[in-house]
Amino acid sequence: MRKVxxxxxxxxxxxxxxxxxxxxxxxxxxxxxxxxxxVAAFTKGERxxxxxxxxxxxxxxxxxxxxxxxxRFDPQKLEAxxxxxxxxxxxxxxxxxxxxxxxxxEIAKSQALAFFGLAKAWQVDVQTATPAExxxxxxxxxxxxxxxxxxxxxxxxxxxxxxxxxxxxxxMDPDDLSAIREAATRSIVDERLRRASLDPVRVRDIMAAxxxxxxxxxxxxxxxxxxxxxxxxxxxxxxxLLYLSAVxxxxxxxxxxxxxxxxxxxxxxxxxxxxxxxxxxKILGQGAxxxxxxxxxxxxxxxxxxHFGVLHQIPLGALPWMLVFFLIAYAFQAALTxxxxxxxxxxxxxxxxxxxxxxxxxLPFLVMVPVMENPGGLLPKxxxxxxxxxxxxxxxxxxxxAHPVPLWExxxxxxxxxxxxxxxxxxxxKIFRVGVLMYGKPPSILGLLKWASYR
Amino acid sequence: xxxxxxxxxxxxxYHPIIIPxxxxxxxxxxxxxxILIEGVTKRFRDKTAVDRLDLxxxxxxxxxxxxxxxxxxxxTIRMVxxxxxxxxxxxxxxxxxxxxxxKDRIGYLPEERGVYRKMKVGDFLAYMGQLKGxxxxxxxxxxxxxxxxxxxxxxxxxxxxELSKGMQxxxxxxxxxxxxxxxxxxxxxxxxxDPVNARLMRSLMEDLHRRGKTIIFSTHVLHSAEQLCTRIxxxxxxxxxxxxxxxxxxxxxxxxxxxxxxxxxxxxxxxQARLASVPGVAGVMHSGAKGVYEVRLIDGAxxxxxxxxIITAVPSRRVEVRRATLEDIFVHLVAPGDSEDVxxxxxxxxxxxxxxxxxx
Numbered sequence: 100m101r102k103v104x105x106x107x108x109x110x111x112x113x114x115x116x117x118x119x120x121x122x123x124x125x126x127x128x129x130x131x132x133x134x135x136x137x138v139a140a141f142t143k144g145e146r147x148x149x150x151x152x153x154x155x156x157x158x159x160x161x162x163x164x165x166x167x168x169x170x171r172f173d174p175q176k177l178e179a180x181x182x183x184x185x186x187x188x189x190x191x192x193x194x195x196x197x198x199x200x201x202x203x204x205e206i207a208k209s210q211a212l213a214f215f216g217l218a219k220a221w222q223v224d225v226q227t228a229t230p231a232e233x234x235x236x237x238x239x240x241x242x243x244x245x246x247x248x249x250x251x252x253x254x255x256x257x258x259x260x261x262x263x264x265x266x267x268x269x270x271m272d273p274d275d276l277s278a279i280r281e282a283a284t285r286s287i288v289d290e291r292l293r294r295a296s297l298d299p300v301r302v303r304d305i306m307a308a309x310x311x312x313x314x315x316x317x318x319x320x321x322x323x324x325x326x327x328x329x330x331x332x333x334x335x336x337x338x339x340l341l342y343l344s345a346v347x348x349x350x351x352x353x354x355x356x357x358x359x360x361x362x363x364x365x366x367x368x369x370x371x372x373x374x375x376x377x378x379x380x381k382i383l384g385q386g387a388x389x390x391x392x393x394x395x396x397x398x399x400x401x402x403x404x405x406h407f408g409v410l411h412q413i414p415l416g417a418l419p420w421m422l423v424f425f426l427i428a429y430a431f432q433a434a435l436t437x438x439x440x441x442x443x444x445x446x447x448x449x450x451x452x453x454x455x456x457x458x459x460x461x462l463p464f465l466v467m468v469p470v471m472e473n474p475g476g477l478l479p480k481x482x483x484x485x486x487x488x489x490x491x492x493x494x495x496x497x498x499x500x501a502h503p504v505p506l507w508e509x510x511x512x513x514x515x516x517x518x519x520x521x522x523x524x525x526x527x528x529k530i531f532r533v534g535v536l537m538y539g540k541p542p543s544i545l546g547l548l549k550w551a552s553y554r
Numbered sequence: 555x556x557x558x559x560x561x562x563x564x565x566x567x568y569h570p571i572i573i574p575x576x577x578x579x580x581x582x583x584x585x586x587x588x589i590l591i592e593g594v595t596k597r598f599r600d601k602t603a604v605d606r607l608d609l610x611x612x613x614x615x616x617x618x619x620x621x622x623x624x625x626x627x628x629x630t631i632r633m634v635x636x637x638x639x640x641x642x643x644x645x646x647x648x649x650x651x652x653x654x655x656x657k658d659r660i661g662y663l664p665e666e667r668g669v670y671r672k673m674k675v676g677d678f679l680a681y682m683g684q685l686k687g688x689x690x691x692x693x694x695x696x697x698x699x700x701x702x703x704x705x706x707x708x709x710x711x712x713x714x715x716e717l718s719k720g721m722q723x724x725x726x727x728x729x730x731x732x733x734x735x736x737x738x739x740x741x742x743x744x745x746x747x748d749p750v751n752a753r754l755m756r757s758l759m760e761d762l763h764r765r766g767k768t769i770i771f772s773t774h775v776l777h778s779a780e781q782l783c784t785r786i787x788x789x790x791x792x793x794x795x796x797x798x799x800x801x802x803x804x805x806x807x808x809x810x811x812x813x814x815x816x817x818x819x820x821x822x823x824x825x826q827a828r829l830a831s832v833p834g835v836a837g838v839m840h841s842g843a844k845g846v847y848e849v850r851l852i853d854g855a856x857x858x859x860x861x862x863x864i865i866t867a868v869p870s871r872r873v874e875v876r877r878a879t880l881e882d883i884f885v886h887l888v889a890p891g892d893s894e895d896v897x898x899x900x901x902x903x904x905x906x907x908x909x910x911x912x913x914x
Contacts, residue, residue, distance in 0.1 A: 102685055105681070105684045105685055106685070109681055113670075113672070358670075359670075362668040362669065362670060362671055363667060364667075364668040364669060365666070366637065366664035366665075366666045366667065367662075367726065367729065367730075368685070369635070369637050370635055370637075370660070370662035370730070371657060371658075371685035371686050372657070372685055373636075536632075536637065538666075
């Protein structure tokens with residue numbers, strides 16, 4: 100056992116106590132976050148205005164629908180609308196419960212303007228055309244002389260409606276196209292309102308400002324601020340944290356095994372310890388690396404939750420289970436990874452053999468949506484007891500306090516997980532024992548399984 | 555495919571020479587052998603790497619383990635080290651049925667040897683020492699002492715990748731023996747060493763032997779084996795073909811050839827005819843050097859009277875019994891076709907090259 104710990108300590112020291120780990124696990128994620136903010140900040144700038152002409156074939160005698168579309172793209176009206184929205188957005192941002200930096204305000208504002216379709220200026224000449232002129236306009240659109248042609252018939256205004264036609268050039272930006280479509284749709288709806296003797300402007304104002312709910316959570320400690328956003332992402336966050344730490348630990352194990360193979364040091368090590376001891380030491384050492392990642396990220400998450408006053412929304416009782424399921428998920432991942440690593444001396448060889456492990460790693464993401472949508476349903480219950488995937492599903496369900504997981508299910512998931520780990524480690528130990536001394540062409544997956552049958 | 559050589563080319567005969575390690579007629583019984591291999595067979599798919607091998611390494615001996623590439627040396631050593639397990643037969647190491655139980659008493663320098671390239675030399679040696687059961691306390695001094703002994707006093711803080719291949723090899727050697735093992739197994743310890751370092755390695759091995767360690771090493775450097783060994787084993791195609799004390803092996807081979815250099819450089823045919831007529835002579839041929847002949851004796855002939863008769867028949871500047879070198883013995887026990895290359899070719903046609911690497 101002493102040798103296992105000596106090997107584990109070396110694995111941990113040479114992985115976690117290095118500059119590359121610090122950059123990979125700490126600096127890199129922070130840098131990514133910074134880059135995302137920077138990219139968002141750079142993209143907030145206004146795009147060049149859209150210029151050109153388009154035509155609307157309008158069935159109404161007064162051309163009210165075409166007028167509605169024209170008004171939508173009227174530069175002056177657009178600018179007025181824009182200023183009005185900016186005021187509204189500013190007012191909303193002032194009321195934010197979370198203090199915002201100037202950059203964050205700018206990003207939020209530009210995203211809100213984009214949402215209202217006001218991020219871009221339009222200098223489009225909207226003309227009204229008769230059905231007879233439609234052919235000529237189609238030709239213009241075809242040659243690129245005009246941007247678009249909207250052909251609306253009386254049937255489009257009826258309820259239930261018939262479709263209206265929107266012809267455009269191939270060069271048109273999808274955002275612009277959807278702006279034209281929305282403008283046409285809104286203008287047709289306005290016409291329907293007018294026919295029902297309602298004032299479209301009034302109706303829109305009523306509909307545009309739905310009442311806001313101030314969500315609060317009643318707890319033993321009193322009324323706590325809270326919302327659905329965190330509750331919605333929590334199961335995913337739990338699962339992703341588990342996945343990330345297990346996969347990071349596993350990938351370091353792959354690299355360290357490949358390094359030992361390519362440096363031809365395996366036999367030197369095997370003169371001092373058995374392959375099983377070496378495998379155990381490696382799994383243990385890199386498990387400690389994965390645990391470091393888990394504790395680091397989970398700790399940062401909890402600190403952030405505390406900072407924003409939403410710590411009460413996190414079911415802290417799930418954290419010990421997180422540890423249990425991490426150990427299971429990691430050990431399974433590590434066993435497979437070590438088996439693959441032992442068979443290869445080059446990362447390029449390992450990639451082909453690693454494909455099945457990658458496929459297994461995708462499983463939690465495939466079942467994520469059904470589990471999150473109906474955590475108490477039959478499928479999540481079955482998946483909780485399905486080997487390989489059980490830790491991920493169990494932790495996702497624990498991330499939804501609204502649907503408590505019966506304790507027996509958690510224990511059963513643990514037992515199923517441990518059984519899967521024992522099977523994987525047994526198989527991996529057999530492959531590892533043969534693989535570490537094999538050089539030359541790496542085997543196929545079937546060949547790898549065959550190694551397990553060697554005496 | 556192995557080449558069948560005509561019998562006439564074989565100066566020494568084909569039969570394996572096996573001399574028992576424990577001669578019951580000679581002195582008291584030796585202690586328990588350090589390594590005892592009994593009837594061991596190891597197969598990889600349809601290739602038999604080691605075939606019913608019996609081997610005994612006496613405690614305190616310094617043994618050379620010879621054989622052509624692919625003969626099964628490394629497979630045998632790996633079975634001794636419990637890295638592989640025999641399909642049949644029994645291996646006992648330091649009195650235990652498996653090396654796993656006595657790994658800390660064994661020093662092993664494998665043929666496939668490497669270092670952690672990014673690790674510092676001192677850390678690497680300390681790690682290997684700890685794996686071999688050494689206490690962390692006093693490790694730094696032990697590392698320093700050993701590095702000084704192999705002529706690398708300044709490298710402790712260097713990364714392994716900064717060392718030359720020869721220096722790395724010396725570090726690997728230190729890693730194998732720094733825990734003061736009783737049994738030392740070295741697989742090709744001289745490969746990759748320049749003459750100066752090879753000499754250093756030899757002197758270290760002699761020193762360890764003097765201190766009572768049992769050493770077994772495989773090598774192709776027959777000259778070193780000849781200088782160092784008290785005992786030789788040779789295997790070919792997984793089977794033992796030679797086993798005995800080096801002096802006894804020489805005695806078996808030596809008296810069969812006498813080198814003659816006549817005083818007068820007369821007609822070679824006449825000299826050859828005269829030599830051939832001497833009683834006890836089986837055949838005469840040119841040695842390669844001008845005016846020098848190799849006289850092969852018939853089996854069982856006593857060289858002394860034959861030498862006297864040769865001097866009488868052909869007055870000579872030099873008449874001497876030729877000492878067989880290990881190289882002669884090696885070359886004549888191993889047919890050219892027995893080399894690993896031929897086996898590799900055969901196997902790679904069946905797509906099992908990886909296995910050849912592993913069992914070579």
